[in-house]
Amino acid sequence: MTPTKLGGPIDLDKTLLSGQVFHWTRCADGSWSGLLGHEAVVVSEKNGQLILHQGTADRVARYFALDHPLEEIYAAFPEEPMSQSALAACRGLRILRQPRWECTAAFITSSMKQVAHIRSMSLAIRSSFGEAVEGSEINAYPAFEVLAKATEPALRACGLGYRAENLLKTARLLADGTIDLEAIAKQPTARLRQTLQMLPGVGVKVANCILLFAYERLDAVPIDTWIHRILLAMRKGRKGTPAQLATYAHRRLGPYAGYVQQYLFHHARMMKKEGRG
DNA sequence: CGCCAGGGTCTCG
DNA sequence: CGAGACCATGGC
Structure with a gap:
């Protein structure tokens, strides 16, 4: 099929490498191949726009959540330094709508x-x-x-x-x-x-x-070992029960807390990878 | 090689 | 309710 521009902005590499989905494969030319259910899909990114090479346009656009209002979401990021540096490093990372x-x-x-x-x-x-x-x-x-x-x-x-x-x-x-x-x-x-x-x-x-x-609950905050450490740092080391930490995350990370969490998670992992060289 | 990883669950105090 | 043990496996 003829390549079709689906929209954006999106950072495809960050979106598909951020640990939210696991089966996508990056081809030598930088495009990505994966599956939406039983449909084979190939996409790439050009100038921050999602390009469709194979697959059904409306389904793919929905899967990659091109309708999420990124600028509104970014405006709701906390002023707090770790969230802001994660945002600066991960712009264009989208939370997918997965099966x-x-x-x-x-x-x-x-x-x-x-x-x-x-x-x-x-x-x-x-x-x-x-x-x-x-x-x-x-x-x-x-x-x-x-x-x-x-x-x-x-x-x-x-x-x-x-x-x-x-x-x-x-x-x-x-x-x-x-x-x-x-x-x-x-x-x-x-x-x-x-x-x-x-x-x-x-x-x-x-x-x-x-x-x-x-389930499109963009305020949900998974607290794994990475986010746990980051939240403790935000609280200046003050500990608490898991429930207290969840409440803190909810209040501190705002209405799109799930998005903030995903940027913090991906940014922290990439920093560690760089550190290893 | 030893440590730790996108934890959940059950048991014990 | 809260802390600890245990669960298999592989990347680094």
Whole structure:
């Protein structure tokens, strides 16, 4: 197809390398290939604009959240120095709108894992259980109905370790209709967080990742080890319970706290990578 | 090689 | 309620 300009501004590398999604692959020419469900997509970036090379324009534009009002979001960033330097370093990073199940499954496997290994687990699960997609190197993420029929050893063979049991139990809860990831989207955030935490392997941190990345709750703040350290630094080392830290994050990071959090997270990781050379 | 990773859950005091 | 142990695996 003829390359089409979809809009922007966007920083594609930062968006796809910031640890919110794990299956995209950067090609030698700088373009990115990935999947939206069962559709193969190829995109690139030119002058801060998203260029579509393969895929359905409106679906891709929605996935990359080109409608998020970045300037309004940036205006709501805290004046606080760490947030401002993260903003300066990560302009154009967008929070994607991911498929619910795929995002839920990926973050169930994420506990005590580095981003690189979450990716390898995702690819292994796709390879073992997913359907082939024409025009794509990788398979689609398997539906929960498919994983519900898998075995724990088969999931462990994908590198999941103790997380295999959680993913399997969650897939079975969804397959038997106990929870409907689409129907619960209309719940208010606090209740939706509680509902998600009914899934095995989903605690408050993973629930907040799912809220932010798959349910458009841009004020949700996942507090992992990185954000934990950053919040403690903002509080000048003053400690507190997880709930107190969450309340602090909410108040301090503002109405788009999830966006601020993602910029802080990505910026901190990139700084460490630079430090290693 | 030893440390730590986008944690959750259960048990104990 | 809060702290600690335990859970597998791989990158660095």
